[in-house]
Amino acid sequence: MDRAIDSQLEDLKKLTLEMGGLVEKALVMVSAGLLKKEPSHLQEVFKIEGLINDLQIKIDNECLQVLAKQGPVAKDLRLILSIIKINTDLERMGDQCVNISYISRELIERGFLNSLKDIEEMIEAVTKMVKASLDSFVKMDPNIARSVLDMDDAVDNYKKKINQHSIQMMKTDVNSLQDHLDFILIARNLERLGDHATNIAEDVIFAFTGKDIRHGSND
Amino acid sequence: MDRAIDSQLEDLKKLTLEMGGLVEKALVMVSAGLLKKEPSHLQEVFKIEGLINDLQIKIDNECLQVLAKQGPVAKDLRLILSIIKINTDLERMGDQCVNISYISRELIERGFLNSLKDIEEMIEAVTKMVKASLDSFVKMDPNIARSVLDMDDAVDNYKKKINQHSIQMMKTDVNSLQDHLDFILIARNLERLGDHATNIAEDVIFAFTGKDIRHGSND
Numbered sequence: 001m002d003r004a005i006d007s008q009l010e011d012l013k014k015l016t017l018e019m020g021g022l023v024e025k026a027l028v029m030v031s032a033g034l035l036k037k038e039p040s041h042l043q044e045v046f047k048i049e050g051l052i053n054d055l056q057i058k059i060d061n062e063c064l065q066v067l068a069k070q071g072p073v074a075k076d077l078r079l080i081l082s083i084i085k086i087n088t089d090l091e092r093m094g095d096q097c098v099n100i101s102y103i104s105r106e107l108i109e110r111g112f113l114n115s116l117k118d119i120e121e122m123i124e125a126v127t128k129m130v131k132a133s134l135d136s137f138v139k140m141d142p143n144i145a146r147s148v149l150d151m152d153d154a155v156d157n158y159k160k161k162i163n164q165h166s167i168q169m170m171k172t173d174v175n176s177l178q179d180h181l182d183f184i185l186i187a188r189n190l191e192r193l194g195d196h197a198t199n200i201a202e203d204v205i206f207a208f209t210g211k212d213i214r215h216g217s218n219d
Numbered sequence: 220m221d222r223a224i225d226s227q228l229e230d231l232k233k234l235t236l237e238m239g240g241l242v243e244k245a246l247v248m249v250s251a252g253l254l255k256k257e258p259s260h261l262q263e264v265f266k267i268e269g270l271i272n273d274l275q276i277k278i279d280n281e282c283l284q285v286l287a288k289q290g291p292v293a294k295d296l297r298l299i300l301s302i303i304k305i306n307t308d309l310e311r312m313g314d315q316c317v318n319i320s321y322i323s324r325e326l327i328e329r330g331f332l333n334s335l336k337d338i339e340e341m342i343e344a345v346t347k348m349v350k351a352s353l354d355s356f357v358k359m360d361p362n363i364a365r366s367v368l369d370m371d372d373a374v375d376n377y378k379k380k381i382n383q384h385s386i387q388m389m390k391t392d393v394n395s396l397q398d399h400l401d402f403i404l405i406a407r408n409l410e411r412l413g414d415h416a417t418n419i420a421e422d423v424i425f426a427f428t429g430k431d432i433r434h435g436s437n438d
Contacts, residue, residue, distance in 0.1 A: 053434040060431070064300065071290030081283065081303065088307065167397065174390050181386065181400070188407075212279070215272040 148201035367420035
C-alpha cells in the first residue's frame with residue numbers, strides 16, 4: 001500500500017535521526033573537550049545545542065501537521081507520539097551535554113590534575129546506550145531497545161563509584177574539593193543522559209509493539 | 220457547539236489536574252519530611268509517585284484514544300499534544316520528589332544539624348512555580364503561564380546561594396561534608412522541578428495561543 005503518510009513518516013524518522021546524530025556529536029565533543037582539556041570542543045557543544053533546539057521545534061511542528069492532515073491511527077499514530085516524546089528526550093540530552101560542558105570548562109580553567117578514568121569509562125557506557133537507543137529506533141527493533149534497558153545498571157554503577165571516590169577525596173584533600181564536586185555533578189548529568197536513552201528505548205518498544213513497559217506496567 | 224470531543228477533552232484535563240495535584244502533594248510531603256525531620260512523610264512520597272506513574276500511563280492511553288477516534292485538529296489537537304507533554308513533565312517531577320526524599324532520608328538518619336532556611340525558601344519558591352503552572356493550565360491563561368517563566372530566576376538564585384554556602388561549609392568543616400553535598404543535590408533537584416514547571420507553562424502557552432516560545436523562537 002502506497003500512502004501519502006508513509007513518506008511523511010519517513011521524513012519524520014529522518015529528522016529524528018538527524019537530531020539523534022547531533023546529540024551523539026555533542027557527546028563526542030563533550031568527551032574530547034573534557035578528556036583532552038580542550039575548551040574549543042566544548043564550544044562546539046553550545047553550537048550543536050542550538051541546532052538541536054531548532055530541530056526540536058521543526059519536528060514538533062511536522063508531527064502536528066501530520067496528525068492534523070492525516071488523522072493517523074494504530075501503528076502510525078503510535079509512531080508519531082513516540083517521535084514527539086523522543087524529540088523531547090533528545091532536546092534534554094542536548095541540555096545535559098551543555099551542563100557538562102559548562103562544568104568541564106571551569107574544571108579546565110582551574111587546571112585540575114585528577115584522573116578522569118572513571119568519567120571516561122562512564123561517557124563510553126552512556127554513548128553506547130545512546131547509540132543503541134537510536135539504533136533501535138532506526139531498525140525499529142524492540143530487542144535492541146530492550147538491550148538499552150539492560151545497560152542502565154552499568155551507568156548507575158559508574159555514578160556510584162565516582163560518587164564514593166570523589167567524596168573520599170573531598171574529605172582528604174580540601175584543595176581538590178571543587179574538582180571532585182564537579183566530577184559528582186558530571187556523573188549525575190551522564191546518568192541522566194542514560195535515563196533519557198532508556199526513555200527513548202521505552203518509546204520504541206511502545207511504538208512498535210504497542211506495549212507500554214514504563215513503571216513495570218507490562219512485560 | 221456540543222461535541223463528543225469536548226467531554227473527552229474535559230476528562231483529559233481533569234486527569235492532568237489530578238496528576239498535578241499529586242505532584243503538589245508530593246512536594247508538600249517532601250517539605251514536611253525534610254523540614255520536620257519526619258521520615259514517615261517521605262514514605263508518603265514513594266506512595267504518591269506510584270499513583271503518579273499509574274496516572275501517566277492512563278492519560279497517555281486516553282490521549283491516544285481521542286487522537287485515534289476523533290482525529291482532532293487545530294486548538295483541540297494542540298491541547299492534546301500539550302497534555303501529553305505536561306504528563307511527561309509531571310511524571311518526572313514525581314521522580315525529582317522521590318530523589319529528594321531518598322537524600323532527605325539519609326540526612327535525617329545521619330542526624331544533621333545545619334539550618335535548612337535556604338532550602339525551605341527554595342521549596343516555597345518552587346512550589347509557587349508549580350502551583351502557577353497548574354493554575355495556568357486550569358484557567359487556560361497564557362498570562363499566568365508567562366508569570367511562571369519569570370519565577371525561574373528566583374529559583375536559580377536559591378540554587379546558586381545554596382551551592383556557594385555549602386561549598387564554603389564543606390571546606391571548613393569536613394564532618395558536615397556529606398550533609399552539604401546533599402544540600403547541593405537537593406537544590407539541583409528543586410531547580411529541575413522548577414524547569415519542569417517552566418516546560419508546563421510553555422506548553423500551556425503553545426496550547427492556547429499556538430505560539431511556540433521555547434528557545435526564544437517566538438515572542
